[in-house]
Amino acid sequence: MNRTSIIYIVLISFILAAIVYSFYFYKQVQDYDQLIEKGMSSESSLPTYHFALIGEEMNHDYWRLVGQGAKETEAAYDVFVQYEGPKRSNPEEQLKLLDIALKSQVDGIIVQALNDNFTPLIDRAVEAGIPIITIDTDSPDSLRNAYIGTDNYAAGQLAGEALIEDTNGKATVGIITGSFDNAHHQLRVEGFRDVVEKVEGIEIVAMDESNITRVKAEEKAYEMLTEHDNITAFYGTSSFDGIGIVAAAKSLNKEENLYVMTFDTLNENIQLLKEGDLDAIVEQQPFEMGYKSIEIMLDIIKGKSVQDTYFTDASIIRISNLDNWKSEKDEAS
CATH class of the missing domain: 1.20.5 (Single alpha-helices involved in coiled-coils or other helix-helix interfaces)
Structure with a gap:
């Protein structure tokens, strides 16, 4: 080459x-x-508005429904809903999440205000121009823009009236409350007491807290049934209280003729109602709370007039109206 x-x-x-x-x-x-x-x-x-929703407990059917309701608005409105919360009820962790949302300068915050420790952060957020809606548990002394959720005092009254009706005004009552410190549980107890204490044949002989766990509810109910052999009725103020009360009664063979009322239509609670282990459930509207909280937040941002409080319905579910309740739920879905 x-x-x-x-x-x-x-x-x-x-x-x-x-x-x-x-x-x-x-x-x-x-x-x-x-x-x-x-x-x-x-x-x-990207959506125009970014909202933070801070719930009590991510691994809880009630709070899942709150989150689902809020997230469903994303399809109807120009919003992104960031739903956060502790895995288990933990007010300190909720406060940290509230602080993060505030520092992130989101367009609006929806938060469950479990106690007075939430007030300073809520006020700081509002003063910084971030609207706040409290959900499920209110902080009426804060600068929050609005509250949506159950009227917890009225729900306690409703429970008291149902117990009087179902027991013919004769009962020796033990109360298992979700928490002594949380405002909504305090109100549910207060409303209940104010109704039943007017009836001569009803006496509250014991009260303790479950820390919103079925294990603790069972432990406290067991202690009450052991110490107060004359208890004929229980009132539980949180979702898991009824489950724990029933378990304690069965372990002591005292479930016969024991009246048990609890909060929230969890699948497990509905099953216990069907089986006759629960007598009444106080139903709340968590999905509606979540959905409407976003609509109210949008009204606030757009300068529209909003109410101070938006109470969602509470009702009593018994075996006698369970079929009607299920039919109504099926139609709504």
Whole structure:
């Protein structure tokens, strides 16, 4: 092979390499342009409003429904709902999440205000221009813009009236409350007491807290049934209290003729009602609370007039009206 041929081969190789590199470079530029366009498209489709919802307990059917209600608004409104909460009820963790939401400067915060420790942070958020709605548990002395949830005092009264009716005004009562410290449980006890203490044949002989766990509810109910052999009725103020009370009564063979009332239509509670182990359930509307909280928040942001409180319905579910309740739920879904 002569020198000229070698030069031609080298030149052709350079040309081919340049063509391949040019094509590769062109492809990279095209891919990068597509990424930019995709990013710009993604940015332009971001919701206008970013709301934080801080619940009590992520691993709880009641709070799952609150979250589902709030998240469902994303399909109807120009919003993104960031739903956060502790795995188990923990006010300190909720306060940290509230602080994070405040510092993140979200457009609005929906939070369960379990105790007075929430008031300073709620006030700081409102003063910083972030509207606050309390949900499930109110902080009426704070600067919050509105409350949505059960009227917990009225729900306690409703429970008291149901117990009087179902026991013909004669009962020796033990109370298992979810928490002595949480405002909504305090109100449910207060409302209940104010009704039943007017009836001569009803006496409350013991009260303890379950820390919103079925294990603790069972332990406390067991102690009450052991110490107060004359207890004929129990009132539980949280979702798991009835489950724990029934378990304690069965372990002591005292479930016969024992009246048990609890809160919330968990699947387990409904099953116990069917089996005759629970006598009454105080139903709340967690899905509605979540959904309407976002609608109220949008009204606040748009400068519309809103109410101070939005009470969702509470009702009593017994075996006598269970079929009607299920039919209504099926129709609504």
